[in-house]
Amino acid sequence: MPHSYPVSVVGICHTCQVINRFLTKPICILGLGLIGGSLLRDLKAAGQLAYGYNRSASGARHAASEGFDVSDDLESTLSRAETDEALIVIATPIGAVDGMLDKIKELAPSCGITDVVSVKSQVYDLVGSHGLADRYVGGHPMAGTADSGWKASQEGLFQGAAWVITFDHALDTHGAVSSSWVELWYEVARMIKLTGAEIIPSRVDHHDAAVARVSHLPHLLAETLAVVGDNGGALSLSLAAGSFRDGTRVAGTAPALVQGMCETNSEALVKALDEAIELLAEARTGLTAKRPSIAELADAGYRSRIRYEARSGLGAAQQDAHVATTSVSGRPVLRLLPGAPGWVKQLIHAESLGARIEVF
CATH class of the missing domain: 3.40.50.720 (NAD(P)-binding Rossmann-like Domain)
Known part of the structure; x- marks a missing residue:
């Protein structure tokens, strides 16, 4: 017989009709x-x-x-x-x-x-x-x-x-x-x-396609940025500040965990990576022009970030501090x-x- 544990019967909150607090099982x-x-x-x-x-x-x-x-x-x-x-x-x-x-x-x-x-x-x-x-x-x-x-x-x-x-x-x-x-x-x-x-x-495939873009690709970009910065030598690392710190934060994740995430979601990740490479290639083309410009990427990135902040419910300062919030998104x-x-x-x-x- 199962152990006897306190059981909370499923109920309905009279104010908002949301799920009862506790599970019926451990x-x-x-x-x-x-x-x-x-x-x-x-x-x-x-x-x-x-x-x-x-x-x-x-x-x-x-x-x-x-x-x-x-x-x-x-x-x-x-x-x-x-x-x-x-x-x-x-x-x-x-x-x-x-x-x-x-x-x-x-x-x-x-x-x-x-x-x-x-x-x-x-x-x-x-x-x-x-x-x-x-x-x-x-x-x-x-x-x-x-x-x-x-x-x-x-x-x-x-x-x-x-x-x-x-x-x-x-x-x-x-x-x-x-x-x-x-x-x-x-x-x-x-x-x-x-x-x-x-x-x-x-659904599982929709999830994997989404996290390839917003979780797994950031790991690849963070690892890449960390290597590029480190390749710049001692002066580069001494001058590295907020943007480098935040951009490489997840590069501090244990390599085996990063491999596990990215390699088991390779198909979806390659699609997101190809999209990122195309954007970077366009930025490179813009920078090698007679009049260097990354205006299109900078503007698109700014607008995309604003949409993310609106969806997440956090402002830029809170996001930069990596803080939790009790506010609704x-x-x-x-x-x-x-x-x-x-x-x-x-x-x-x-x-x-x-x-x-x-x-x-």
Whole structure:
């Protein structure tokens, strides 16, 4: 029998009809680096029952010393999750997902699964190959720093951030999904809400195309800028200031993590990279003209940045400081009821708008 835990019945807020605060099940997080660790911190701070596994024994000890329920024993953690009927969150690098799914299928065969991996198509394919599609709802928080590991994790990392939730299984089954999958989708949405993030629905391929542009390409550009600056020698590095610092911030990410993100999303990333190379080539042509000019690129870039600031809800000063915010973004909002007639069409519409959703 499952352990007895406080259960919060799904309810409707009388003022805004949004989802109830707590999940009906505990949450088990597999991988407690920057993202998984920050999620565990947020869930505990919110009063939600959550525990986790970390491959690093030292990381697990550090987390436990801070009062978190953490183990470095994967099999015992998954057995506990099965007993608890927990929601499992895969928060490992993409290269470890296949093996993690093997273990989940063996030791926690009835648990619902979500993840926080930055590439969604490959994870969805892996889930399908393990026969777990009806137990999976994908996720990806668009937040982070250049640091990694438990010590890099922080409470509040996801506040105001976009957090993608996928719904491909509903389309692949032509809407004939099980009630348990709808409930799982609902539970994942509630978990996201507990972190203060904004829920953004997307299909896996649309997600990967978007993050290639706004997450993975920036890594390539940051690495390139860091190398070009370093190649300038000691004087260049001594003179490097704000624009170089901000432009190369994510170049401080562990190389293996960057490879995992970019190489597993290569097809979408190459399309975005080609577009960037074309813009740079045009800028080079403009600079080699008799009267050098980059007016077109500078103007287009400025207008694009203004649109981003309006959508994110943050001004330039806040963006430059990399601060979290409790303000609501400029993303449009749609409200929906999971499982209701037409709810998948609503998700597609929200995706087309880049809208955040409130679930009731």
